[in-house]
Amino acid sequence: MTHRLRPTTLLIAGLATAGLALSACGSDSLTKTTSSGSSSSSTSAAVDQALVAKLPAKIKSAGKIVVGTDATYQPNEYLDTDGKTVIGMDVDLFDAVMAKFGVKTEWQPTGFDSIILGVSSGKYDVGVSSFSVNADRMKEVTMVSYFKAGTQWVVQKGNPKKVDSENACGLKVAVQKGTVQVDDLTARSAKCTGAGKPAITQLVDPDQAKVTAMIQSGKADAMAVDLPPAIAAVQLTNGSVELLGQQYDSAPYGFVLPKDQTDFGQAIVDALKSMEQDGSYKKILDKWKAEGGSISDFAVNPSVG
Incomplete structure (x- = not known):
């Protein structure tokens, strides 16, 4: 059952060069976020009006998207040295995705096993927490692939x-x-x-x-x-x-959306493809020394083994 995967070698080599500087990586995150308030995006990404039109009404009205995350999973999502700002690779990626929609992110730390329920109940608009895409999870929610790890x-x-x-x-x-x-x-x-x-x-x-x-x-x-x-x-x-x-x-990571939001999921796929084309997707992964997990086949509810 063990697979020998080239991305492992690349990811180890890349992250190993980062040394103990991982906690410092977040100090220049694309978006500064807190557990108690919405973020203020500092990325220069242009807002795509075609994507804005595909935002769910609740998010468009609020001008922000509420993100459930387990902020104990360094380097993907964790608390900065101030003890309240959520930083990490996933954070930078999703902040950049939402910048394409012109939407601020509000990151709310919580227990990992409560995030999917929180998304399904409407407590969170999305779950971003290194969720591996699998068939059981896709029975409950919609997932958008953006990275790969084992x-x-x-x-x-x-x-x-x-x-x-x-x-x-x-x-x-x-x-x-x-x-x-x-x-x-x-x-x-x-x-x-x-x-x-x-x-x-x-x-x-x-x-x-x-x-x-x-x-x-x-x-x-x-x-x-x-x-x-x-x-x-x-x-x-x-x-x-x-x-x-x-x-x-090895399996893709997926952003977690409510089950009925496949259209929004496809819009997120389009935003990821735009990031791949403008180089911002690669830039973020390079920053976190995680380029070995990059993918190009972003998808809504991708087929998994």
Whole structure:
């Protein structure tokens, strides 16, 4: 089930050159955002009136879009040093997309596993939080692909417990609540017990920083997480943890919209294509050393394996 993917190598090489400067990357974000108020876009992107016409009435009337996000997932979305401004790769990308519509963004940090429900109930206009696109999520919401990443295992430096991700029966593996990695570990554990071996113990927490801390402290034998935050964990812990093997099950990330907003989703696709053409999409990924996850086949509810 493990896939060897070229984007892994590119993304690791790119982010590795960033060193411990990830937290500083957000200081010159395209849009400054807070958890309590709408943002003021400073990007020079021209407003596209054809896109403006496709805005849902609620968003057009408000002049802003309310974004639900889990701001614990560095470098994709996390809090700046002021403790309230949401920054990161996803933030810069979506702020730039909305600048094409002439709409401000209001980022509201919340638990990852509550975002899709919040979008469906109308609490948030969109969810932007490194959501991997999968069939189960698309039954509930509309998703617009914009990036690609896979699952990466992380262990203590030197792998003192000799963890093998393909033979993890009986191990304690840390994972963030509500993520695709929970499903992955559940399936792996079922194979273990089906073969008469000990189950994998999942150590689940809603805060990714606390998940990483379980590896540092030795409470967990390993961690399963998306590749970008896995690389960030290595850097932010000064190398006390390390990547194990290669990423696998690579899948697109998707912006999360209400189920009935496929037209708005297509407008977002058009905005992403415009960003690809004017170079701003690549510029943002380059800034965050994440160019290895770039895609060009932006789509509404893309087909996934």
